[in-house]
Amino acid sequence: DAGITQSPRHKVTETGTPVTLRCHQTENHRYMYWYRQDPGHGLRLIHYSYGVKDTDKGEVSDGYSVSRSKTEDFLLTLESATSSQTSVYFCAISESSGNEQYFGPGTRLTVT
Amino acid sequence: AQSVSQHNHHVILSEAASLELGCNYSYGGTVNLFWYVQYPGQHLQLLLKYFSGDPLVKGIKGFEAEFIKSKFSFNLRKPSVQWSDTAEYFCAVNLYNQAGTALIFGKGTTLSVSS
Numbered sequence: 268d269a270g271i272t273q274s275p276r277h278k279v280t281e282t283g284t285p286v287t288l289r290c291h292q293t294e295n296h297r298y299m300y301w302y303r304q305d306p307g308h309g310l311r312l313i314h315y316s317y318g319v320k321d322t323d324k325g326e327v328s329d330g331y332s333v334s335r336s337k338t339e340d341f342l343l344t345l346e347s348a349t350s351s352q353t354s355v356y357f358c359a360i361s362e363s364s365g366n367e368q369y370f371g372p373g374t375r376l377t378v379t
Numbered sequence: 380a381q382s383v384s385q386h387n388h389h390v391i392l393s394e395a396a397s398l399e400l401g402c403n404y405s406y407g408g409t410v411n412l413f414w415y416v417q418y419p420g421q422h423l424q425l426l427l428k429y430f431s432g433d434p435l436v437k438g439i440k441g442f443e444a445e446f447i448k449s450k451f452s453f454n455l456r457k458p459s460v461q462w463s464d465t466a467e468y469f470c471a472v473n474l475y476n477q478a479g480t481a482l483i484f485g486k487g488t489t490l491s492v493s494s
Contacts, residue, residue, distance in 0.1 A: 300481050300482075307486060308486060309469060309484040309485055309486040309487045310423075310469065310482075310484040311484075312481045312482075315481050325481060357422060357423065359423075359482075364473075365411050365473050365474070366411075366473075367413060367425050367428050368481075368482055369425070370415075370422045370423040370424075371422060372421075372422050373422055
């Protein structure tokens, strides 16, 4: 398995609170991605990064922001969590655009 | 916009039955194609991939997939499934050589194998 960790693995938070999820890799891959997985929707891209400080929006970016200050870390922030953001969040990495992506273990977030 | 369609939402098979899961994508250019598997409670793992060359690709655990360019399809097959193949399967497409693009996933097919 690729060296990808996500923290926390589980989190319950209240509506309106800020939440930050962390993805850490030890593979030195350039590309990092945040997806959310919801029943009936598969995986949908939130944001991705193609280098330190280089990020771009994905399909479902509203309500989320990201930061990448180091190659190994990619943070996903929910500025003010809503119940619609209850989901499982997966981080992925890839060596180059177009290559296969390797996924982290996921974070289960519940917003009450 | 590019999209990926997986025809079957839920497939139920008995052990030793043959499996074929359909996947079609909508993009006229060159693509890289993937199948991922997600076992219950786990993260996605790569089953196999196609970039170029022989359109019949073999992956892990006895799975294979065939790329048919004229049909924009990349169907997953296994001759004889096992109970341990119970999982969710995702087809994904990446636009070839497009800087900064990410995988486009189908909605997934849940496979239930009874022993």
